Amino acid sequence: LDIVAAIDVGGTKTRVEVYSEDSDQVEDHQALESVVFPTPRSDGIAAVLAQQITNLTQLAKGTKVKAVGVGAPGPLDPRKGVVLNPPNLPICWHGLPLKDELEKRLEAPVALENDCNLGALGESVFGNGKGRASVLYITVSTGIGAGLVIEGDIFGGARGFAGELGHVKVADGPLCGCGRNGCLEALASGSAIARRAIERGWTVTDGTVTSKAVAEAASQGEAIPKSVLSEAAAHLGDALVSFVYAFDPSVVLLGGGVSQSDLFLELVRESARREPTMPAFEGFEILRAGLGERSVVHGAHELARTMNNIHLDSI
Ligand SMILES: [Zn+2]
Numbered sequence: 001l002d003i004v005a006a007i008d009v010g011g012t013k014t015r016v017e018v019y020s021e022d023s024d025q026v027e028d029h030q031a032l033e034s035v036v037f038p039t040p041r042s043d044g045i046a047a048v049l050a051q052q053i054t055n056l057t058q059l060a061k062g063t064k065v066k067a068v069g070v071g072a073p074g075p076l077d078p079r080k081g082v083v084l085n086p087p088n089l090p091i092c093w094h095g096l097p098l099k100d101e102l103e104k105r106l107e108a109p110v111a112l113e114n115d116c117n118l119g120a121l122g123e124s125v126f127g128n129g130k131g132r133a134s135v136l137y138i139t140v141s142t143g144i145g146a147g148l149v150i151e152g153d154i155f156g157g158a159r160g161f162a163g164e165l166g167h168v169k170v171a172d173g174p175l176c177g178c179g180r181n182g183c184l185e186a187l188a189s190g191s192a193i194a195r196r197a198i199e200r201g202w203t204v205t206d207g208t209v210t211s212k213a214v215a216e217a218a219s220q221g222e223a224i225p226k227s228v229l230s231e232a233a234a235h236l237g238d239a240l241v242s243f244v245y246a247f248d249p250s251v252v253l254l255g256g257g258v259s260q261s262d263l264f265l266e267l268v269r270e271s272a273r274r275e276p277t278m279p280a281f282e283g284f285e286i287l288r289a290g291l292g293e294r295s296v297v298h299g300a301h302e303l304a305r306t307m308n309n310i311h312l313d314s315i
Pocket of ligand 1: 167177180183259
């Protein structure tokens, strides 16, 4: 049994899955085996990841690992397969030549890609973007990331960095982690929502203020959470209209933890509809991503399965 493996490296946890290479099983996209563990925070990262793949391959009674797809937080260099300096990963990841190190250990080709791009790819092949010519995937969680898939291919830009839509400036707003003021991420991400609620004096009786707590309180009609969530959704809705103007995607899919709130999704749609929109663009679709927290790993699976579908300008 030949195996393809998929890895989703997250800020706190990492998911590894193995699949049969057998095309009959691609349709139901069930992993043969999978594991979730804390993202390595010290040296020896490639050894840990390779060992997990080897373990899962044995569990699945697989013989050979044919290919591995890896999604990790950007910025990263997909051509060289090197993680650059992602703010969401510990310093031991910075500059890590993950592709080379995994290839050496597993003796199989490895492809590394930005996690948001793989989220878009996963959704376009297996999720709510299935059958659509182009998919704009936007993930709203701690930060805001995005990926664009056109006719089955990731749009990576000249160096693989395209799609940083969380850092598009949308207002004269608060300072963003990237150094600019008023980025979409600084106004509509999960951390922005929590911070804004705290600034307005909102508290929870037990635990800390999170975007999830804000969204839940908002859906129960509490005034401060509702206005905070509405403001964030209004910024995102405005921005989505601009993104639709830029890319004219077949569908916009919202993923990430914050988008799991029905109220948030509805408020974003309302905001986008409220914007005066050029008539030709009216009626564009905003849906929730369909694969939940497995969008990225499914993209990594597809990357492993196809191995050469990233289009970058050649130098
Ligand atoms: Zn920014």
